[in-house]
Amino acid sequence: MMEPYLFLGFLPVNLTKKRTTQGYRAAKYDFTFRNCDANPNSYITFYYNPNNTYPSRVGEKEGTNNFMTGWIDRSSTLSRSKYMEIIFYFDFEMHMGGCGGFMTSYSVNNIRAALGFPFYKDNTQTTPTLKSTY
Template identity: 45%
Template sequence: MVPLRDIIVVVLSVYYSVNICFGYHSCKDLKQYNTNLQSGEYLMYNGKGQTYKAFCEFHGTYGYMFISKNAGVEIKLDLINPDTHEVLVRHARSNGKQYDTNMRQISSKYSVPLSIQYSKYVNYARPLNSNTMGPFLYLGFLPRSIANQKSKQGYSANGKDFTFTNCDRNPNSYLAFFFNPSNGNPTNYHLRCCYSKLMQDWINEGQTAPNKRESHLPQSYFFQFEMHMGGCGGYAINGYNKLSNICGAALGMRFSL
């Protein structure tokens, strides 16, 4: 007769194996196995037997995956495997409207992949609010080894290059999106440095997001964010100064179908 303890171990092992191995880890997985699914909010598994909400936006041969600010679990980006050539950043304004900006490297740096990390910034500059407002999603443009040069840098927004010349080799080149579960306050860096037009160009280039109900992102997907560029590129965090009417931004990770 098999001891009850061994039976329980087997049952639990099977349960967690199903959660870890057979749950959907990304919008791409979900769509490939359920081809008739429409855009909307779905549960994803993080590879550790835990679930979190994600919003899947499908566009025929490609799509975007947005992660809820209320996820509350570790996000395993290697299971999502996002495209590193382009992302969609959707921002929300105080008037309730949402706007989309496709972001890439500038033309001269197009061969450099974007970096998308969860609460890490390996080979990139540290977000200033990482300690008090983390965890965070990190969108890195240029790694430190490139960003610390006195060269033309920046980003592409909806097909237009927006650039600056790094004046002092400061290696910042990122957008960081903060989950901020403890509702921490940002550092006062934005009070003394260094708003520039570059911090808002990608916002001004935003195009009205799809107005269909199934594509409208819930408020819980918009993060407080900071952008930092250079060395003379600028710094800003939304909700303050020139970005006081920007309620937050959501990182849409692109995938192909």
């Protein structure tokens, strides 16, 4: 409905079903939750959404789950020279296992997100980075 999209799964299903502590790292902070019911969802999807379609499920409202919004809350303002054109930001959906949470860009004040891969001259750091914008 909002296609095309880029789906990023984080954990193999056999790891998500073990009711373990799961999470992600953003801005040098760890955000974790205990998978309470072995729900295997562990992904973020970026939607190009050229028809501006509204998602069928909106997700949790902003401020209701610090785990889900940690990467947004810990975002920092970029210098003007590092701004990207708005066309590089997408609607998104994030779903993290049982008791982790589910949210979309529509549930957090229509924040759109971009996935950036920083590259350094010495090629020692290639960690993917999530960025958000209002």
